[in-house]
Amino acid sequence: MRPPVTHHHPAWDAARRPFRFLIVEDEKRLALSLAKGLTAEGFAVDVAHDGREGLHRATEGAYDLVILDIMLPGLNGYRVCAALRAAGHDVPILMLTAKDGEYDEAEGLDTGADDYLTKPFSYVVLVARVRALLRRRPRPGASPVHVHGELKVDTAARRVFLAGDEVTLTAKEFAVLEQLVVRPGEVVSKAEILEHVWDFAYEGDPNIVEVYVSTLRRKLRPGLIRTVRGAGYRLEAER
Numbered sequence: 052m053r054p055p056v057t058h059h060h061p062a063w064d065a066a067r068r069p070f071r072f073l074i075v076e077d078e079k080r081l082a083l084s085l086a087k088g089l090t091a092e093g094f095a096v097d098v099a100h101d102g103r104e105g106l107h108r109a110t111e112g113a114y115d116l117v118i119l120d121i122m123l124p125g126l127n128g129y130r131v132c133a134a135l136r137a138a139g140h141d142v143p144i145l146m147l148t149a150k151d152g153e154y155d156e157a158e159g160l161d162t163g164a165d166d167y168l169t170k171p172f173s174y175v176v177l178v179a180r181v182r183a184l185l186r187r188r189p190r191p192g193a194s195p196v197h198v199h200g201e202l203k204v205d206t207a208a209r210r211v212f213l214a215g216d217e218v219t220l221t222a223k224e225f226a227v228l229e230q231l232v233v234r235p236g237e238v239v240s241k242a243e244i245l246e247h248v249w250d251f252a253y254e255g256d257p258n259i260v261e262v263y264v265s266t267l268r269r270k271l272r273p274g275l276i277r278t279v280r281g282a283g284y285r286l287e288a289e290r
Contacts, residue, residue, distance in 0.1 A: 070094050072116045078120070135163070147172075149169075204232045244283075
């Protein structure tokens with residue numbers, strides 16, 4: 052795969068440093084190709100070729116995103132991802148799979164992966180997924196704990212409390228709620244939720260957002276999430 056040469060503005064965070072990625076991929080030609088392409092996009096990139104080295108680097112380094120192959124020598128991607136999450140690392144993880152069926156979405160979510168791509172994939176799609184994951188990162192200096200009336204959402208620990216009682220949510224339910232709680236009082240469109248929770252390339256039924264909002268209303272409170280017809284959803288104070 053040969054990435055196209057692009058001329059985007061440098062990929063900097065608010066601290067004026069380039070975003071730093073770790074690619075853990077044992078196919079050396081693919082790893083080199085991805086590293087060259089992402090470097091041309093303005094990112095800083097490190098590469099590891101086996102699971103143990105990748106885990107060590109991800110644990111010791113301050114990365115903004117990890118691109119992690121599943122089939123790796125030493126430790127597979129699932130185990131690397133699970134070990135990072137168990138150690139408290141919340142770095143976004145994009146998993147790469149060799150073919151359909153290799154990646155079990157439930158297992159991937161359970162181990163803490165944020166997104167995945169099936170090989171062969173378009174480089175343009177990979178960059179779009181990467182940028183979508185970076186947009187989900189908390190703003191520098193922003194508190195990970197959001198309090199909205201009796202609702203408290205800890206986006207770092209991924210825990211939700213209502214009136215002091217913890218509410219158990221699935222990964223997707225939490226991700227939908229997170230999009231609303233970080234913008235309380237604002238209308239968040241269905242398209243924005245789809246892009247940030249499912250990714251820009253989702254081709255399923257867009258009404259899936261309504262399904263998850265309905266589930267959140269059942270688990271939380273019906274009046275907590277308001278539908279703004281033709282515009283989206285808003286998290287608002289209950290009367």
